[in-house]
Amino acid sequence: MFCRADRDLSDRIPSWVPEDARLYLAHTEGGAAIRQLAREAGRHASTVLRQVRRIETLRDDPLVDGALRRLGRPAEGLRADQSRKETERMQQQPVGNQVPDAATLAREARRVLRRMCETGAVLAVAAEMDKAVVVRDTGDGGSTRTAVVDAEIAQALALKGWIACDAPGRISRYHITGAGRGALSKLLAEHETRLRGFSEAQAGFDSGQAAEAAMAAEDADPRRRRHVIAESPLAALARRRDRDGTPFLAEDLVRAGERLREDFELAQMGPRTTQNWDRFLTAGIEGGLAPQPGHGPEAARTRLTAALRELGPGLGDVALHCCCYLEGLETTEKRMGWAARSGKVVLRIALQRLHRHYEVAIGPGGGLIG
Structure with missing residues (x-):
């Protein structure tokens, strides 16, 4: 049986969180044993242990570490041995407890990853900042800022493996990965399919539904379609x-x-x-x-x-x-x-x-x- 903290954590973790991270949080924050998680997942204990250790090695990445702390925050409040002073200190940290849902992450990922596909674009993150920026090299020694990203979105992108940093530091620079490019293609395809399907399903309806259908048809127009382009x-x-x-x-x-x-x-x-x-x-x-x-x-x-x-x-x-x-x-x-x-x-x-x-x-x- 899962302990109370583990059950609370499992209920709060959104669906977009990778399975490896869910197992890691259930073990480290929820208190579930490796063998217990293996039985629940129908896998061998050594497989689950490797998944947990893989996530542990990623905690050197500031965005991944921030995402795991953000997701594990609800369980921390259930620990009986945690003092009130420690709880207040954790609540005052800029990381907060705002976890994006799947729809918000998909919308923001389409916006941010498109920008990171441009030549010379990186996502820059400074320590203790609640915002990140996408910066593109202009080729003549200068750079221009092309997008601003909330911390929780940047952390989610890193935890999903869609962006990665080769050398974390005071200012960490992330590039889009192959998995990120593939995810962007899928997100754009799903978005266009959803818009087209909504437009067709609403055709012929009156009042506010007709207005929504008109907007969906406009968004699905090829001239407004967002392709995965290098820049x-x-x-x-x-x-x-x-x-x-x-x-x-x-x-x-x-x-x-x-x-x-x-x-x-x-x-x-x-x-x-x-x-x-x-x-x-x-x-x-x-x-x-x-x-x-x-x-x-x-x-x-x-x-x-x-x-x-x-x-x-x-x-x-x-x-x-x-x-x-x-x-x-x-x-x-x-x-x-x-x-x-x-x-x-x-x-x-x-x-x-x-x-x-x-x-x-x-x-x-x-x-x-x-």
Whole structure:
């Protein structure tokens, strides 16, 4: 029989936690014996012992160690010999007890792992910080931040083996693993299947269900599909050089495009809407909206609307498709009916105007909001 701490721990551990980690926590935090776990799992005791020892060796990794401490926190409160002072100290640690559920982890993994697939991208984690950042090398000695990740999400990615660190330190740098790339492909496929299935199942329904179906159909559109790519079209174009050796896209222009994409991604996180950004660009241009401060989906939607209105049709189209939809330049050129190799010039003009817009609306720098 499992002890009380083990039963409580088993009930609290989410479904996404790997089996090795579940066995490790049941043994170290729940107090279950190796032979007992082996009987429950229908395996030999030596097999379970190897699984437990494998997880123990991974505790040198700060993110894995943080994930295990976070998952084992409920059991710690059940130990009779733990003093009140120790309990309070543990509760004040930045790790906290927020464990993401499977749906949250899947959504965040799609966002973060896509960024880590880009060339030169790593996830940087500093000790005692409750946030991590994805940073991409720009190739000229500089770097740019492309995503901000909550600690509990970064820890879950490491525990799943989707990211790994070769040399943990005061600032640890993680890269995406082969397992992470495979998981991203599966997550994107499942997400697209779910959107398509929801759209088809809701077809013909009225009221709010029809609105949800319209949004699902929009998300399932091939133009919005997120493929597993080595890097974004903007990052690939940024590596090109003019004849004199200068970068085709300056770093401030790349930052402006990334800012637009970040607002686009953040705008999708709020309540479902039926906003179609393509129809927005072709419906006529009205007076610009002043960008509102804030970091929520509504504020991001307002900033995105203002930026697209500033660009207008044509320039707004190429920025939306290349920066936000991650569509290749050749595909955009065919869609817009432009001459071959003209898209990169139009995109650079769009980014220049976008950069000026952010300089005026936000101030010098106009960096990423994360």
